[in-house]
Amino acid sequence: MSSNQTEDRSISPDVEQQETGSRTVHSDSPIVSNARPARLEYEEDYNERSSSSSSSSDNTPVPTPRFMQDEGSWKRWKWVPYSVRRFGKAVVNWGRGPQTPKVFQIAPLFPAVQHAPLWLMDRFLPKKKQRAGLYAFYVSLWVVIFAIVMWRGQASSEIPIWGRPSTISCSTVYWSRNNDCGLDGMNCRPFNGTGFAFRCPANCASVQVLNPRAVGAQEVVYKPLVIGGPPDAANDQNSVYRGDSFLCGSAIHAGVVSNQNGGCGVVELVGTQQNYVSSSRNGIDSIGFDSYFPKSFTFQQDIQCTAKDVRWPLLAITVVFTAFLSLFTASPGVFYFSTFIALFWEVGMASDPPSYSTVPALFSDILGKFLPAMFCAWVFYDKVGVRRTLDGLTAQVEKTVLWLGGCWVGALSNYTFDFIPIQRLTGHDLEQQPGAKAALAVIVIVLFVILVSQVWFFQQEGRLVRFLKLYALFVVGVVVCLVLPNLSLRIHHYVIALLFLPATGIQTRPSLLYQGILIGLFINGIARWGFDPVLQTSSALQGDAQLGSLLPTLLAPAINITGNIASITFSWEAPPSPQYDAISVLVNDVERFRGFFGDEGFSNEFVWTRDNSTTSSSSSNNNSNNSSSVSSGIDEYFRFAFMDGTDVYDYTKAGVWDADFNWVGPEPGSSKVRRRGVVTVEDDVPVPSSLHRRFS
Structure with a gap:
């Protein structure tokens, strides 16, 4: 042997x-x-x-x-049980795919029907020059029609005395955010006797306050900021709104403009009003306020004004354009880039435009976003998998319904996904928005099922290992972003598309739908918001949310009633840190007192007087020139906050000096009177002073 x-x-x-x-x-x-x-x-x-x-x-x-043959390859893993090693090797072998990988390709249902548009092109336009000429004419026709409709949509009838309406945004307000209006609202005057003709875009009812906004003793969140309405619930006439209400939201509530089509009207300032009545009208639930406010507005009735938002006609034109292009185009590049460009401009200029004052300003904004977006579009097509999904696809109807239809669903996410109770994908919003956690759980489950199915498709094509390596890199990148100090990860629309698009690079019917939706989300995110940073500082994410700062500790107020004169004197403990050098006091959400601790003669107290004989209230401090004429027998709301220079910190919750001269102290914790975080994310836009016109 x-x-x-x-x-x-x-x-x-x-x-x-x-x-x-x-x-x-x-x-x-x-x-x-x-x-x-x-x-x-x-x-x-x-x-x-x-x-x-x-x-x-x-x-x-x-x-x-x-x-024993495998013993050498597992020397480093001898501590792992053999059954586990065997299972791991089986998983690795499965992940490599079958010996003969299967390349998925969609076989058209009813091929005679789906191939008919391509047969017509081959029959009547067999040459490339003919097709190129038709394509150039078709695109030019869409551009011309789009421009004409857009131009005509800017036209509005001129209103006698008031002139042509001025375009305002959904978040335009009379009363500026924070303490920008200054002491007694001096920076937001005039309070009475002026107005202007305005024009609102469509879909302003969706603009909501994302962080709690103090209105008297209430804290409003996830609602349109519309305070007031018709004094008589049975009569829609003479609606009166508080000065810090959204103008367009209030106009929708009053029935002056339409949420679907926008419109125009005339707004007038009517000075100090009280007892703002809450009501539900035209899809908006207004907020009630039982005290007074120095600046209020109403809308003129029976104004003959014609102005219509043209987003729906432009949407119909672009949908028809892209649908015919999809049916009669076999080239994946021509179809993809033409669709991307058409949807980008339609969303940016019509369906979900950013806030703008003039059309040229809007065009400039969209053009600045368009060029980098086109580079991303090329990366998606050539490197991420769009070409692989669309190449060789002759199922024209299925491509139009699944890919193009999904793309429109994603591009119109401000309408199609508006029912999901998640406004921003941040921990703060998930905690405070009702239904957000349940909605996120459902979304995660759906995404998990989709990813599992996509994993199987990639395994059958023998590309799963490369797919998993890429996503392992994504996971590492996300983890690095999460652990960076002083920065927070923000998942925007376009980030969702960037993360999930590689998982759609396969020619199956589900992938057509998923890829279309993700491309649409990217278009909407960039055209509407731009390339917002993925990593943001805490202050940038915080917006107008609570700072968590120290709140003033109030001492028991002294109430003095002499005849028709009643006064309440507030005092507070000295701040424990020299960081706080001033205190701000709000009465009915208007700053009435600002005192600096180091000023000569500062008495460390604030006196508020209510004169029932003249039905007015005023401060007896350095701003005693202010007086608010109101009816007796109403509550007044007081909030206090420390300041650092001109920067104000968190305000306390409202304390109430009621109609019977009793003091109800504020509950523990802070409240917010500042309002910046809305669905449109821009800051509130104050009414330009150039628009004010006297009418009395």
Whole structure:
């Protein structure tokens, strides 16, 4: 017997025992089992080879068992149980895909119908020059029609006395955010006797306050900021709104303009009003306020004004344009880039435009976003997988319904996904917005099911390993972003598209739909918001949310009533840190007192007087020139906050000096009177002073 055979026997003692029979093992030996041992994987091969070797003088070496053959490759993993190693190897082998990978390609349903547009093109326009000429004419026709409709949509009828309406945004207000209006609202005058003709875009009812906004003793969030309405619930006339209400939201509530089509009207300032009545009208629930406010407005009735938002006609034109292009175009590049460009401009100029004052300003804004967006579009097409999904696809109807339809769904996410109760994907919003956590859980489950199905498709094509390597890199990048100090990860529309688009690079019907939706989300995100940073500072994400700063500690106020004059004197404990050098006091959400601790003559108290004989209230401090004429027998709301220079910190919750001159102290915790975080995310836009016109 050769040396090779001897070596084989030495590493396989069971084989040696079978051939020589030289070993005797007692029945009570621990290595003997009463039952016949399970057959080893190599047993059949060995028996066959053994029988053949006994009948001949062949010197074929005895095979090494499979588990021993794998021993060398698993030397580093000996601590892992063999069953686990075996399972892991099976998973790796499965991930590599079948020996003959399957390339998925969509076979059209009813091919005669779906191929008909391509047959017509081959029949009547067989040459490339003819098709190029038709394509240039078709695109030019869409551009001209789009421009004409857009231009005509800017036209509005001129209103006698008031002139042509001025375009305002959905978040335009009379009363500026923070304390920009200054002490007693001096920076937001005039309070009365002026107005202007305005024009609102469509869909302003969706503009909501994202962070709690204090209105008296209430804190309003996830609602349009519309305070007031018709004084008589049975009569829609003479609606009066508080000065810090959204103008366009209030106009929708009053029935002056339409939420679907926008419109125009005339707004007038009517000075100090009180008892703003809450009501539900035209899809907006207004907020009530039972005290007074120095600046209010109303809308003129029976104004003849014609102005219409043209987003819906422009949407119809672009949908028809892209649908015909999809049906009659076989080239993936022509279809993809034409669709991307058309949807980008339609969303940016019509369906979901950013806030703008003039059309040229809007065009400039969209053009600045368009060029970098086109670079991303090329990356998606050539490097991420769009070309692979669309290349060779002749199912024209299915492409139009699934890919193009999905793209429109994503591009119009301000309408199609508006029902999802998640405004911003941040921990703060998920905690405070009702239904946000449940909605996120459903979304995660749906995404998990989709990803599992996509993993199977990639495995069948033999591309799963590369796919998983890419997403492992994504996971590492996300983890790095999460651990960076002083920065927070923000998942925007376009980031969602960037993360999930690689998982759609396969030609299946589900992938057509998923890819279309993601491209649409990217278009909407960039055209509407731009390339917002993925990593943002805490202050940038915070917006107008609470700072968590120290709140003033109020001492028991002194109330003095002498005849028709009643006064309440507030004092507070000194701040524990020199960081706080002033205090601000709001009465009915208007700053009435601002005192600096280091000023000469500062008395560390604030006195508010209510004169029932003249039905007015005023401060007896350095701003005593202010007076607000109101009816007696109403509540007044007080809030206090420390300041650092001109920067104000968190205000306390409202304390109430009620109509019976009783003081109800504020509840623990802070409230917010500042309002910046709305669905449109821009700051509130104050009414330009150039628009004010006196009418009395």
